[in-house]
Amino acid sequence: MADLASRISKPSDAPADDGAAPAPAAADGNGAEKPVDEGTNSGLVETSYDVEVKLSDLQADQDSPLYSVSSFEELGLPKPINDGLLAMNFKKPSKIQERALPLMISNPPTNMIAQSQSGTGKTAAFVLTVLSRVDLTKPTQPQALLLAPSRELARQIQGVIQTIGKFCENLIVEAAIPGSISRETGVKGSVVVGTPGTVMDLIRRRQFDVSQLKILVIDEADNMLDQQGMGDQCVRVKGLLPRTVQILLFSATFPDKVMNFARKYAPNANEIKLRHQELTVKGISQMYMDCPDESQKYDILCKLYGLMTIGSSVIFVKTRESATEIQRRMEADGHKVSALHGAHEGQNRDALLDDFRSGRSKVLITTNVLARGIDVSSVSMVINYDIPMKGFGDKEPDMETYLHRIGRTGRFGRVGVSISFVYDRKSFEALSQIANYYDIDLVQLSPDDWDMTEKKVQEVIKSSRARPDYAPNPLGN
Amino acid sequence: MTGSSPSRGQSYHWATTSPQRTVLEEILSDDRNSEARHRFLLEAAKREHERVREEAERVYREQLQKEERQRLLDARRKEEERIRLEEELAADRARLNALKAKKIEIPPPLPEPEPSAPPTVNGKASAPALSEKPAPVQSNGATAKSVPASKPSAPPIPSPPQSQAPATALNKAPEPEKPANSVLSVNGLVNRTSRVAGATPDAGTSLPVPQQPIQARPDRYAEIHKNLKMLRKFMADQAKTNPALKGRMGDMRREIRKSVGQLTVTQGVAGVNKVQQQNIFKLLREALSNQVQSQLMDPSNFVLEPRNPVEGAAHNEPALPSIFLYLINIFAKAAISQFINESGARPETADPVGVCVVATLSEPDFLWRGVSLIDILLAKFRIVCPVLFGYRGNEKTEQGRQRLGWWKDSGRWVPEQQHMDRMTGLGAGFAAISLRNFAMSKKTNPYPPREYWAAMARIVNTPAAEISNTQCVVLKAMVEGYEQKFIEFYGTAAVEALRTALIEFPARAPQKSAAVNSLEVLARSLKRDTGLVLG
Incomplete structure (x- = not known):
């Protein structure tokens, strides 16, 4: 017994198999494990076993957005919140969380303007701050307000708060979006997530008591503050809140002109900023497909799904008409598709997006309404069926939108692929400008020989994963 | 009564007068x-009176018959219900016995567990089966000689410390079969019968053979992997000289990958x-059908046992078209890749x-010599x-990571999060493959x-220091996400196993890392969301 036990507990050469049957199994084991064990492990088992993994290998780049060393426990979060994180498979804070959280949860409360790449844990960062500030003994007294630019994003944030807070007793999170707050009762939750217009209405109608709000979060802040209507609403909402409210502004992008305004909106804020060359997530392999002409884009699109393993995917298009046509073609090819654009009503949009979130459909075709913020962790491919453009007559490429679009994949350090379709001079030049601006190497794909293209795609995915500065981290949401 | 005799006036009219005559005339x-x-x-x-009476009697008789039929039906149903309850009771009791027996048996034996053992015990009554179990297992282990993998597997349920791991392993692996046995003896529930049925034929034919090797020579899998x-x-070489093959192979491969990628969660639909x-x-x-004329190949290269x-x-032929074996390989690869890339982020996608x-x-056309080619996967x-x-x-x-399947890319270990994502996806994928119910299927479950x-036993029986x-x-x-299926198959034994996995196992771990804690949090989530109390 003792003999056997000792053999078992010794993690020697062959994993587990040698204990019971030393001779044959050990031989087999070595066969399988040759590369590592043979030279080092044959003699002194224990010493060779002490070879430590070179951690510098893993975490050489301290500036990686996902690099971090501390744990959530070290941040001093209450146990129910920590349990909620563990249940979500969150194990360690990301860079933005590790850096911003101590600043945000310290007292006295200080404003924050934080920028971090897509899929690096911004939402969790401000949600944790909100949860740490809410007094759960007053479950129906609004204490935190979070604003987002679309109902989808507001509902998503609501979901994240509920998930991380699932072990917090008495946590009530309400969504202040059209059609969800009862006119009779008004807002009865300690945390309120909403779109600016609806929130304004509720406050004006005195159905939302803001007298005890402690914290205001604005997600996708550059977008919110920059847009004509929404920017005004944000300003007005702020004017109605207590002066002491802590203001947090978050986004992956903060163009300079918006930054000045943001500083006025959130005075004396701590700031975490990035240069625009640092903005793209290294884990996303960015490629483009050279289409002979526009009419062939449909067929090429369908072919892409055989080239690599794809979980869910998002296809961005310019017009509702092409969204509908692509949907038809892809469904004929066996895909389950949600097509979501401005033509749909709120509730209907919710249902379509829920299908996609829950995995009932795995392809989402959308116009720009969903370029920002939407987080479905299994999205492994983003397609720019049309290059994002802005300005009069679409004359210049839309840099920010490109970044937000491709940021729908590669969440939390996962592998992601983005493929942009070009078919004429204009689309080619627009994409080139984007590539120059962000300093990215776009890989060209061609639809002529699919065997070759498949090989190329596989190589690109592999090499992007192996890139030295690609250091994903433990956050998965 | 009046209502039922509408014919009176009419018959009179008919008999005595022409229909046209009016009442007044009469x-x-x-x-x-x-x-x-x-x-x-x-x-x-x-006459009318008689007619009415006959009619009434007929209706009465019919009613009686109807009632009698209903009574019989009810009786039958009641009887069936009783039998079902009794069966359940018997099964539960058997399981309980099994548990008790197991706990007692933990200390003694040091032999190697043998999963294939259980099927042989099938016929036994529940209680005896329990006690018997260890015996067959041991003998099996002895014959098998080298049972390496099994060694890690230790007592599932037992609270015993690490040292006894191997011994208990025995008990553990066989254990699952116990409920089945007991049920079997009672002519059991569909569920279990079927499962046992799946196992029994195997026992008779070829399964036991492959089974043993699984435990005995785990590295046969590595060999298969190399052969693949x-x-x-x-195939690449063949394609150079066979244009038909080259023309089709890539498209088929991409079609398979696409189809696997298109699978969506069904949510019961x-x-x-x-x-x-x-x-x-x-x-x-x-x-x-090998229309592309690929060369034939011996599938033995890709299965555990001849x-x-x-x-x-x-x-039954000694060789199959290589393109077929290749595509099975591609299919397996696509599934694994889907687990890693998609289920790592969202484990629920593993199920479909x-x-x-x-x-x-398990499709009969794709079996070779009557057995699945799942060894490739x-x-x-x-x-x-x-x-x-x-x-x-x-x-x-370094070596530890290698053994754990920590991937390397271009000579460097992949980051921790990526590794843990992979493991999450693969764990969910393994459950999605091994917890399938073949009760309603004519096919044989390739991985019961x-x-x-x-x-699970192999993991939870790890000595504390090595967790x-x-x-x-x-x-x-x-x-x-699989606790319900697991419990459906193994009943109380499954609950006990879950307790071991989510309460005892993390409690034994020397370092309370986030990964360890998340097991305990899962136990709490189960309690909160499903009411399943383990602790």
């Missing part, structure tokens, strides 16, 4: 008070993935892939997720639930 007629007429009327009234790489090269499933069948059948022809099998894998690899699993097969290692050492039990985060992550992914 009243005014001469023979109105004649005796004949009186008699006639009496006669008519009597050769196969890939072999049937037929959601039918198109994809049929497409995969179609491609594999096309490959079997196989002999089996009567009634669709394919598991269903598709098992449905495909398992060989990949063995390489990418060794902890399922009993391998252990220290995450802080006892494999799930055995894999790794990788194991915790795999274990959590195996359990989360």
Whole structure:
């Protein structure tokens, strides 16, 4: 017994198999494990076993957005919140969380303007701050307000708060979006997530008591503050809140002109900023497909799904008409598709997006309404069926939108692929400008020989994963 | 009564007068008070009376019959219910006995567990089966001699410390079968019978053989894995000289990958993935027909044990088209890749892939000599997720990581999060494949639930000092979302196993890392969300 036990507990050469049957199994084991064990492990088992993994290998780049060393426990979060994180498979804070959280949860409360790449844990960062500030003994007294630019994003944030807070007793999170707050009762939750217009209405109608709000979060802040209507609403909402409210502004992008305004909106804020060359997530392999002409884009699109393993995917298009046509073609090819654009009503949009979130459909075709913020962790491919453009007559490429679009994949350090379709001079030049601006190497794909293209795609995915500065981290949401 | 005799007036009219005569005429007629007429009327009234009575009697008889039928039906139902309850009771009791017996038996034996043992015990009554169990197991272990993988597997339920691991392992692996046995003896529940049925034929034919090797020589999987790489090269070479093959092979490969990627969560809706499933069948059948004239190849290179022809099998020939074996390989690869890339982020997406894998690899056309080619998939699993097969290692050492299946890219270890994502996806994928119910299927389950039990046992029986985060992550992914299926198969024994996995196992871990804690949090989530109390 003792003999056997000792053999078992010794993690020697062959994993587990040698204990019971030393001779044959050990031989087999070595066969399988040759590369590592043979030279080092044959003699002194224990010493060779002490070879430590070179951690510098893993975490050489301290500036990686996902690099971090501390744990959530070290941040001093209450146990129910920590349990909620563990249940979500969150194990360690990301860079933005590790850096911003101590600043945000310290007292006295200080404003924050934080920028971090897509899929690096911004939402969790401000949600944790909100949860740490809410007094759960007053479950129906609004204490935190979070604003987002679309109902989808507001509902998503609501979901994240509920998930991380699932072990917090008495946590009530309400969504202040059209059609969800009862006119009779008004807002009865300690945390309120909403779109600016609806929130304004509720406050004006005195159905939302803001007298005890402690914290205001604005997600996708550059977008919110920059847009004509929404920017005004944000300003007005702020004017109605207590002066002491802590203001947090978050986004992956903060163009300079918006930054000045943001500083006025959130005075004396701590700031975490990035240069625009640092903005793209290294884990996303960015490629483009050279289409002979526009009419062939449909067929090429369908072919892409055989080239690599794809979980869910998002296809961005310019017009509702092409969204509908692509949907038809892809469904004929066996895909389950949600097509979501401005033509749909709120509730209907919710249902379509829920299908996609829950995995009932795995392809989402959308116009720009969903370029920002939407987080479905299994999205492994983003397609720019049309290059994002802005300005009069679409004359210049839309840099920010490109970044937000491709940021729908590669969440939390996962592998992601983005493929942009070009078919004429204009689309080619627009994409080139984007590539120059962000300093990215776009890989060209061609639809002529699919065997070759498949090989190329596989190589690109592999090499992007192996890139030295690609250091994903433990956050998965 | 009046209502039921509407014919009176009419019959009279009919008999005596023409239909056209009016009532008035009748009243005014001469023979109105004649005796004949009186008699006639009496006669008519009597006939009518009889008719009514007969009708009533007939209805009455019918009613009686109906009631009798209903009574019989109720009685039968009641009886069935009683039998069902009794069966359940018997099964539960058997399971309970099993548990008790097991606990007592833990200390003594040091032999190697043998999952194949259980089937042999099938016929036994529940209680005796329990005590008997260990015995067959041991003998099996003895014959098998080297039972390496099993060694890691230790007592599932037992609270005993690490040292006894191997001994208990025995008990553990066989255990799953116990409920089945007991049920069997009672002519059991569909569920279990079927499962046992799946196992029994195997025992008779070829399964036991492959089974043993699984435990005995885990590295056969590594060999298969190598052979599969050769196969890939072999196909590429063939394609150079065979334009028909070259023209079709890439398209077929991409079609398979696409179809596997299109599988979506069904949430109980049937037929959601039918198109994809049929497409995969179609491609594999096309490959079997070998229109592209690929060379033939001996499938023995890709299975655990040599196989002999089996009567009634669709394919008994010594070689199959290499394109078919290649596509099975591609299919397995696509499934594993889907687990890693998609289920790592969202474990629930593993389920439809598991269903598709098992449905495909159990399809009679795609069996070789009567047995599934699932070994090809398992060989990949063995390489990418060794902890399922009993391998252990220290995450802080090079060799330990290697043993745990920590991937390297361009000579560097992949980051921790990526590794843990992979393990999450693979753990969920393993559960999705091994916890399938074949009760309603004519096909044989290529990877029955006892494999799930055995894999869990191998992890939870790890000595405390050797518990790794990788194991915790795999274990959590195996359990989360599958607790209900597991309990459906193993009843109270499953609950006990879950307690071991989610309460005792993390409690034993020397370092309370996030991965370890997340097992305990899962136990709490189960309690909160499903009411399942383990602690």
